[in-house]
Amino acid sequence: MKEIILQEFQEKHTNYKHFCDKTINLIGDLLQQNKIIIHNLSGRVKDNQSLAKKIDKKIDKYTSINDITDIIGIRIITHLESEVDIIEKLMRDEFKIDEENSIDKRELSNDQFGYRSLHLVISLNNTRDTLTEYASYKDFKCEIQIRSILQHAWAEIEHDLGYKGKIQIPDQYKRDFNRLSALLETADKEFDRLKKELSTYENNVSNLIISExxxxxxxxxxxxxxxxxxxxxxxxxxxxxxxxxxxxxxxxxxxxxxxxxxxxxxxxxxxxxxxxxxxxxxxxxxxxxxxxxxxxxxxxxxxxxxxxxxxxxxxxxxxxxxxxxxxxxxxxxxxxxxxxxxxxxxxxxx
Structure with missing residues (x-):
């Protein structure tokens, strides 16, 4: 089965690449139309080696290439944590969401720390997949990861250190990881608070200029x-x-x-x-x-x-x-x- 999936992947690779590019451009246009400013928008198609490793890890799960929902991956990095929710709503309004394979990794229990990101598996909605330019991608899916700059920073540093999640961390370093995770989460929330307060100030400053x-x-x-x-x-x-x-x-x-x-x-x-x-x-x-x-x-x-x-x-x-x-x-x-x-x-x- 692995060989069949990899063969089909090779045959569809060009289409995957085109769908990735079109989806990035579409999301970019949607963000611009809704005046949502982000830090970065990027995407990729898995390479053959990465796909082979993924199949090996879950050999019993995948019976066809359509079972693998992250062959195409798109990453949206926001400036603030609250903007993740805004973009999530936009994605839900504009695409079909595969709820079964989507996951919100932002919510951690009190004794957890580590990677925080929203993963949505999307496909074209019924309106868009009838358009000529999208019709050939009707059955394609891709995974969108949405996270803030600070959540992204944690993910990149965690990856560089070579430790993913609490289980892999040596006990003597878990407290340090907890502290750093709390700092980044606090910073995210503080930036959000500051933005709201600055917005309130900007809305009230005309009255303040008149009154005091x-x-x-x-x-x-x-x-x-x-x-x-x-x-x-x-x-x-x-x-x-x-x-x-x-x-x-x-x-x-x-x-x-x-x-x-x-x-x-x-x-x-x-x-x-x-x-x-x-x-x-x-x-x-x-x-x-x-x-x-x-x-x-x-x-x-x-x-x-x-x-x-x-x-x-x-x-x-x-x-x-x-x-x-x-x-x-x-x-x-x-x-x-x-x-x-x-x-x-x-x-x-x-």
Missing amino acids: PQNVGINKASLEKFNLDNEILIEARNFLANKMQWKYIESVGSDRIIPRFAYFKMRTIKDINDSLIENKDLFFKFLDVFTEGFHYSEIAINIIIYYFQHFLAAISEDEDYINGYLHYEDTIGGEPEEFIEKIKEAKNKV
């Missing part, structure tokens, strides 16, 4: 919300859009913009807002002068904040101070003399 801006630090979430909602910044964007015929696109370079507020001793959203209110008239004149001759069809929607930092440096009319700003953390294009010239021109503008 003095307590809202300058960070990516708060600055993006402030940039989109602040009336002065909206007015400034409209002013330049009308003047320059600019089309605004998504924010870029916030990692460079955020740290530079420290140069101006600004720590909170209120600090930025108060300065905008105090300097609005002169800032708009500076924008008018500073952007003269600029030619862009598209520009980042947070560009006004970037120009406001230029303005804060320029109003000092101090070459050393402006130079310090231009070289604070990273180098910005421009010369101190140019900034001083532009602010003086703005001040003289009627």
Whole structure:
């Protein structure tokens, strides 16, 4: 029987490879359509030697090649443990699931440690297997392993060490394995908790900016919300859009913009807002002068904040101070003399 199965495997190997590639592409498209970002998606078809070893281990179980459900293997590595459940639902919605051969290896008893992963054996659903491009793969199955980065790290290190599961571990090292397993599991859960709390913060930050801006630090979430909602910044964007015929696109370079507020001793959203209110008239004149001759069809929607930092440096009319700003953390294009010239021109503008 082994020889018959291996012979059939050789005859179908090309089809297995094509089905593996098509399934990877299909899953990739489904993830993208559902806006699910993962760490990695990969797949493989078992080689002849691996298949032969598998048959030898369970010689009484396999009577045909169709009994072997992991000839094709696809691995989805998520960033967070909670995303495994999200992808599981997607797979169940889009494929047939062989429940008998699927297994959830994430749930371990209190005295267990080791490999944790969700294994789903899938095949094409009734809608998809009638399509011309999939019809020849109607009876094919593949095993999808879904796990987080940290679960994957454990699996890779465990494999490298050559010990799989509690039974194989020498007694004097079991405590060490337990501790490491607990650390990775805790880290997975903590990353999930942090993501949820950050999401809650991002959803609430607009209200916090309105109610207590003095307590809202300058960070990516708060600055993006402030940039989109602040009336002065909206007015400034409209002013330049009308003047320059600019089309605004998504924010870029916030990692460079955020740290530079420290140069101006600004720590909170209120600090930025108060300065905008105090300097609005002169800032708009500076924008008018500073952007003269600029030619862009598209520009980042947070560009006004970037120009406001230029303005804060320029109003000092101090070459050393402006130079310090231009070289604070990273180098910005421009010369101190140019900034001083532009602010003086703005001040003289009627």
